[in-house]
Amino acid sequence: MSECLSQGEITKALENLSGWNLEEGKLHKVFVFKNFIQAFGFMTQVAIVAEKRNHHPEWSNVYNKVVVDLVTHDAKEGGAITEKDIKLAEFMERAAG
C-alpha cells in the first residue's frame, strides 16, 4: 500500500508543478509539443521510467498533445494521490524540458 497525501501536501506539491492541477482526484496536465515526434519521444521516456517504477500514467495523445492523469490505484479504493504521482509528475516536467 502507498501512503495517501493530505490535501495540504498535494496543494504544496502542486505549487512546484507548473500547469498541473487536481481533476477528479487525479494529477492532471495537458502537454503541448512542437510535433508528434516530440510528443511521442516524451511518452517513450516516461514509459520506460513508469515501467521501471511500476507506476503507470493514464494518458492520451493526439498529434502534438499529450493529456496525462496520475493517480495511485493501490493507495485506497477509487485511487488517491501519493508521493509516486508527485515523483512521476516531476519526472514528466524534466522529460518535457
Added chain:
Amino acid sequence: MSECLSQGEITKALENLSGWNLEEGKLHKVFVFKNFIQAFGFMTQVAIVAEKRNHHPEWSNVYNKVVVDLVTHDAKEGGAITEKDIKLAEFMERAAG
C-alpha cells in the same frame, strides 16, 4: 485532400478488421495486451509508421489497454474515414500480433 470512403466501402473494410467498429465517425478499437511493456511496444511500432505516413492516431493508454480512434482530418470538415485509416488499422492488427 484524401478521398472519403463510402459507407459501403467502410462496411466492407470492417469485415476484414477484427474488433474494429465505427464510433462517432471514427474507426475505433480497444486493444488489450498482457502488460504495459506489450502495450507500449505496440504503440511505439505504430508511432513510427504513423509519423512515416504522416497519419497519426487518436489514442489513449492505461497500463495494458490501448484505445484507438482513426479518422482523416483533411478529408472533409469534421473528418472522414479514408483509405489511410483502413491501412493504419491493418498495420495495427499486424503490430498487435
